[in-house]
Amino acid sequence: MVKELLVILIASSLVNNVVLSQFLGLCPFLGVSKKTNTAIGMGVAVIFVITLASAVAGAIYQYILLPLDITYLQTIVFILVIAALVQFVEMFLKKFIPALYQSLGVYLPLITTNCAVLGVALTNVQKNYGILTGIVNGFATAVGFTISIVILAGIREKMRHNDIPESFQGMPIVLVTAGLMAIAFCGFSGLL
Amino acid sequence: MNITGILLATAVVGAVGLFVGLFLGVAGIKFKVEVDEKEEAVLGVLPGNNCGGCGYAGCSGLAAAIAKGQAPVNACPVGGEKVGTQIARIMGVEAGDSVRQVAFVRCQGDRERTRMDYEYSGIEDCRMLAFVPNGGPKSCNDGCLGFGSCVKVCPFDAIHVVNGVAVVDKEACKACGKCIAVCPKNLITLIPYDAKHVVACSSREKGPATIKACDVGCIACQLCKRNCPVDAITIEEFHATIDQEKCTGCGTCKEKCPKKVIV
Numbered sequence: 001m002v003k004e005l006l007v008i009l010i011a012s013s014l015v016n017n018v019v020l021s022q023f024l025g026l027c028p029f030l031g032v033s034k035k036t037n038t039a040i041g042m043g044v045a046v047i048f049v050i051t052l053a054s055a056v057a058g059a060i061y062q063y064i065l066l067p068l069d070i071t072y073l074q075t076i077v078f079i080l081v082i083a084a085l086v087q088f089v090e091m092f093l094k095k096f097i098p099a100l101y102q103s104l105g106v107y108l109p110l111i112t113t114n115c116a117v118l119g120v121a122l123t124n125v126q127k128n129y130g131i132l133t134g135i136v137n138g139f140a141t142a143v144g145f146t147i148s149i150v151i152l153a154g155i156r157e158k159m160r161h162n163d164i165p166e167s168f169q170g171m172p173i174v175l176v177t178a179g180l181m182a183i184a185f186c187g188f189s190g191l192l
Numbered sequence: 193m194n195i196t197g198i199l200l201a202t203a204v205v206g207a208v209g210l211f212v213g214l215f216l217g218v219a220g221i222k223f224k225v226e227v228d229e230k231e232e233a234v235l236g237v238l239p240g241n242n243c244g245g246c247g248y249a250g251c252s253g254l255a256a257a258i259a260k261g262q263a264p265v266n267a268c269p270v271g272g273e274k275v276g277t278q279i280a281r282i283m284g285v286e287a288g289d290s291v292r293q294v295a296f297v298r299c300q301g302d303r304e305r306t307r308m309d310y311e312y313s314g315i316e317d318c319r320m321l322a323f324v325p326n327g328g329p330k331s332c333n334d335g336c337l338g339f340g341s342c343v344k345v346c347p348f349d350a351i352h353v354v355n356g357v358a359v360v361d362k363e364a365c366k367a368c369g370k371c372i373a374v375c376p377k378n379l380i381t382l383i384p385y386d387a388k389h390v391v392a393c394s395s396r397e398k399g400p401a402t403i404k405a406c407d408v409g410c411i412a413c414q415l416c417k418r419n420c421p422v423d424a425i426t427i428e429e430f431h432a433t434i435d436q437e438k439c440t441g442c443g444t445c446k447e448k449c450p451k452k453v454i455v
Contacts, residue, residue, distance in 0.1 A: 070200060073205060095225050
């Protein structure tokens with residue numbers, strides 16, 4: 001059991017990295033990666049939301065949707081739960097860490113529409129994970145997201161003073177960098 | 193048509209929604225952040241370009257200070273009287289009178305009318321020229337160097353270097369004071385928007401030296417001072433200054449000035 005969970009931990013965070021392999025969650029990945037502190041903050045917020053979301057979504061699926069045979073409602077119900085959780089995180093941050101709330105700005109509520117969160121919830125269903133496995137999968141996915149966004153933030157900070165050709169300045173060079181990172185992360189596929 | 197199925201689905205989604213709503217409602221109350229309504233209203237009225245001309249850290253800083261009563265309602269130089277009255281209405285006080293002011297560069301020494309001691313090529317920053325022989329390539333030590341440190345700090349694109357001397361665009365200037373702070377020669381001052389005449393020279397050299405250095409330099413000949421009907425002109429440090437509070441705009445000084453320094 002533990003070995004299985006460890007495998008999921010490595011697989012979901014590095015091998016099938018949610019941003020670089022599955023292409024989910026690109027919006028905050030590109031939007032909040034200008035500075036490393038903000039990126040770390042965003043990563044932590046995403047870990048919190050995804051872990052909790054996978055727990056609650058998993059529980060609802062196992063104990064309400066499955067027994068009543070209405071699994072087709074999973075999309076709607078999962079989105080409801082995720083939206084509520086993100087609102088909760090927003091309120092929490094606004095009250096207790098206002099500086100992080102200000103720096104994340106509009107990208108915090110964007111975690112709601114972030115396909116990575118819904119993607120994890122649906123993957124858990126698709127792969128028939130139990131609740132605990134689902135939570136570990138969610139946590140690992142979010143950790144993978146945090147790793148990639150922090151790396152990109154670090155690269156972007158270093159790139160700020162580089163001599164970038166005018167047509168590449170801004171988003172283009174960031175996307176090229178992300179592409180190169182994705183190629184690099186392909187190297188992990190030999191791990192498992 | 194499976195009625196039970198439809199009802200069940202509605203019930204489940206409804207129940208989840210209700211639960212979520214209650215959860216958020218409770219969380220909203222427990223995690224409530226106190227927000228001063230007045231501060232928000234003031235922030236909404238302020239121009240929002242965070243120039244810092246009021247002396248506070250951005251518009252939100254000023255809004256907080258005004259809401260607490262620490263700053264006067266007409267503290268925003270960019271918003272001017274219009275914004276001042278609106279803020280006064282929000283705070284429920286009388287707004288003071290604020291005269292619209294603009295910046296003015298007291299130097300006319302462009303490349304045609306002033307002499308250079310040497311040719312300079314190096315860092316183009318007026319503040320750096322303090323380290324260069326004689327404080328810069330211009331003969332006149334108190335003149336505008338024309339390297340545009342003021343242009344770089346202006347957030348409203350209201351000042352430009354034209355022909356080697358900085359010129360303020362009256363219409364665009366919001367009197368935020370950034371150019372005034374950065375000019376190493378202290379050439380820029382605030383004058384009322386409606387000011388009719390200003391002395392465009394800050395030369396502290398005596399007459400003969402000024403004439404040698406610049407065609408439009410003030411030589412302190414006192415013609416303007418003696419002919420001013422309201423005694424608004426004073427001569428300090430070998431150049432004239434018009435007191436804008438007393439000036440009526442009659443233009444006598446401008447006519448009498450032999451060097452065409454008064455604009």
